[in-house]
Amino acid sequence: MSTSYFSNSNSMSFNNYSALVGDGDEDEDQFEHQDINHSGIGSNSNNNRNINNNNNNSHQDHNPFFFTSKDFEQTPSSSPSNKKSGSGAGGSRFALDDDEEEDKEDHAFIEVERLIAPSSALYNKRRLLAFGLLLILLILGTTISIVIYRNISHKDDQDVPLDSSSSSSSSSSEPVPPSSYSTNIPNLIVISIDGCRWDYLNRGITPNLQALYNNAKGAHAQFITPQFPSKTFPNHYSLATGLYPEYHGIIGNQMYDPTANKYFDYKKPAVTDPFWYWGEPIWVTALKNGLTAACYFWPGCSAPIQGYSPNPNMVTYSDTQATDVLGTVFQWQLNQRPNLTMVYLSDVDIAGHEYGTESKQVNQALGFVDGAIGTFIKNMTDAGLIENTNILILSDHGMTNITGTIDITTYINMSQILLGGGATPILSIFPIDGELTVDEIYDKLSGIHPNLTIYRKEDVPAQYNFNSTTNARIAPIIGVADLGWAVYTGKAITDFATHGYDPVNMNMKGIFIGHGPNIKGGLMPFNFSNTDAYTLYTGLLNITENLPITNGTTYLRNLVIKSKSEP
Structure with a gap:
């Protein structure tokens, strides 16, 4: 692969994914509070005010506010002239005849209604008001309980968003490691040098790479065999999933899907569409098992797969030099310290395509990448991180001149x-x-x-x-x-050189170097298929549960990883 395979507009955020994916940002549950229908309470109140006062009148002897005409009755005067004069010996101030007394009695009942009705209505109104307040409190309490419950129950289900190289995680909760995971397991960094043919290490211009495995310090394979076709995208995704291209879906750097009438091109926005990616790459497995993962330009990391994306994650590809890429990756190790980091370097592949495998430009690119890796290892050592980090350096395929x-x-x-x-x-x-x-x-x-x-x-x-x-x-x-x-x-x-040919050709073979506290050194010469790399990753990360089916074997894992008894 010679030029950028990501569009500059391809940085995503999941959401989708949930589609798949996601984008990128996490959605928050929102709850709407409905207004209480006070008109309903009012109508009930009005109905309760229709009190039958005749009913109350039957209890008038026990009502201190109930009066009859007897309270106004006086002894009448013997003189008719005194009935209205209000004078005379033993006479009352008010002397009433029978008609007047009856009128007064009727009037008294009117007064009684005035006194009783407001009292009964007030009692019922207060009772309805209390009931309404209790109802409001019940609704508010229920709503608050639902909000709290849903926030708690969904807290761990938030999707990991598609992010840029932000230093902060967008998830508000820390993943829970599975029972098989130990927090003492060293972190894993996988660095791919695109187009680095297996025999490029024999040119004497890569001292830093050789120092990682010389003197029994690490593992070094004679070569790694890619999958057909020996192209960049198919083989990076095979390295990530342990699957053949026919099963993981990425069968070329460009491809056509007739069932969906869609085209894929590694230089176009299609790289961010999870539709194209089948299988489960190692960063998704890590995230599912409660670990953290980061990616820098690794093919496949640009799309939210099964709703998961690494974070931090550099998804907008550019021909960034190895020094800049590894400088950023080192900062991730200092700050975020992801359990898994996948890194893609394009320098050697670009030089090979443009100038040929035997050109001075390829040698310069090799020396440049080797120096960048040497600086990275020194920075990790000075920071005290190298002793707790396993590092794998490999390539997706080789390169051959066009004849x-x-x-x-x-x-x-x-x-x-x-x-x-x-x-x-x-x-x-x-x-x-x-x-x-x-x-x-x-x-x-x-x-x-x-x-x-x-x-x-x-x-x-x-x-x-x-x-x-x-x-x-x-x-x-x-x-x-x-x-x-x-x-x-x-x-x-x-192009002066290319790749994609039958993987049986030696010019299509890649490199493999392993170095770290869990990597054996001094191994006899060996080689392997790149689909075996997936089980090596899971072994180094101590992931043993819920592993997907792959086309690889445990050969490389059993060969390279130290047993507990080995120093």
């Missing part, structure tokens, strides 16, 4: 087919409705050049692990060029 070109445009009309990925050195051809059929495409291209083999999908050799009938992204027609040959499809070929 010949195969022009297929003279054999087939390119407008009649759909190319599902980059042409060199792998052809992925889909038929177009109404144009050439699969058989017609095969007949036109098969045998046109001795250094290009055309396969129907079902006939792709088993060792390529590239013919799954359940993966529609693998095209019906696959073309594979021999080592060193490029395929011309109408687009100019400017």
Whole structure:
């Protein structure tokens, strides 16, 4: 891979993911408080005010506020003239006749109603008011209880957001380690040097890398074998998941999915879409098991997978030099100290594509990256972190110079087919409705050049692990060029060297170095498939629960990790 495979606009935040993903920010539960319907209480109050005063009148003897006409009755005067005069011996101030007395009695009842009704209404009004207040308190108490319960119950379920290289975690709670995890387990840093061929370490210009394994200080493989096709994105994701590309979904740096009619390009925003990524990369496994994880440009980290993203996470790719990348990674180790850190360095791959494998520019890039790693190791040592850190340095594939070109445009009309990925050195051809059929495409291209083999999908050799009938992204027609040959499809070929060929070729092999408190030193020469790396990560991180199925073995883990009895 030679240039940036992330768009500058691809920094995400999950949410989605939850889609998947996520983006990025976490959502907070919100609760709405509904207004109490006071009009309902008012209507009840009015109904309760309709008191039957006749009922109360039956209890008038026990009501101190109830009066009858007897309270006003006086002894009448014997003289009729004294009835209204208010004078005379033994006469009352008020002398009433029978009619007047009856009127007074009726009036007294009116006065009684005036006294009783307000008293009864006040009592009921107070009772209703008390009931209303109790109802309001009950509603408020219930609402507050729900808020508290939901905040507590969802606290640990918040998605890890897609973040930039922020120094703070966006999750408000610390993950709970599983029973198998020990806080004393050293942290793990995995550094990929893109395009670093296995024999580049023999050029005598990488003293810092060699110091990590010389004198039985660490482990060094003769080579690591990539997956087919030996391209950057497929193999970084195989290193991360332990799966063949046909099972993890990333079958090329560019690809087409006919079921969704979508295109993927490592230079485009599609890299942030979790739709493309199958399987479970190691950073998701770490996060699921209560550990922390960080990524710097590692392919696949740009999308929220299963709703998880590393943090910190540099997702917007640029051709950043190794010194700057590792300078930032060192600051992460000082400040956040993630349990797992995945790092991608592009310097060597860029030089190889642009100038060829034997160029001085490749040697300069190798020396530059080696120096950056040496500075990183020194900084880790000075900070007292190196003794509690396992470091793996590896590469996704090798590199070979282009020695010949195969022009297929003279054999087939390119407008009649759909190319599902980059042409060199792998052809992925889909038929177009109404144009050439699969058989017609095969007949036109098969045998046109001795250094290009055309396969129907079902006939792709088993060792390529590239013919799954359940993966529609693998095209019906696959073309594979021999080592060193490029395929011309109408687009100019400017590279001096490339990769993607059959992994059996030694020029496609990569490097592997292991150094740290849990890494054995002085091992006999060994090599392995890159799908074995996943179980090595989980072993070094002491993750033993809820592990996904992979295409790898435990060979590398058993070989490289020290037993408890080893010093």
